[in-house]
Amino acid sequence: MQDTKSESYFVFMNYDPQYERLRANRTKRGTNELDLYLSRKHDQLLARTLEPGSYKKTLSLVIVDGFAVEISDDQASVLRSAKEVRLVEKNQELA
Numbered sequence: 001m002q003d004t005k006s007e008s009y010f011v012f013m014n015y016d017p018q019y020e021r022l023r024a025n026r027t028k029r030g031t032n033e034l035d036l037y038l039s040r041k042h043d044q045l046l047a048r049t050l051e052p053g054s055y056k057k058t059l060s061l062v063i064v065d066g067f068a069v070e071i072s073d074d075q076a077s078v079l080r081s082a083k084e085v086r087l088v089e090k091n092q093e094l095a
Helices: 017-024 028-049 073-080
Strands: 007-013 056-061 066-071 085-090
Touching (some): 007 028, 017 028, 028 066, 073 085
Antiparallel strands (some): 007 085, 056 066
8 A cells, every 4th residue: 555645855866066066156147047957857856756746846955956845655765766866854843
């Protein structure tokens, strides 16, 4: 039986020289290019690895090349096996 309960996860990506190059460009244009590059890169990873409509990306994290996504535990396992992914961690709320 598949786990279908969605929870918030953070996904952090492996080293990407293109990300490093874009991040070094501190101009407004460079910042916009980096935002667009990461959003597209993260969206493509999700589209390639998960069923359409089964997840909800909530944000891309520019400073660490990562993103937040609402997915099931099973989907988190699938993302962990992607070669571009360094770490998938469930968001833990602190009391």
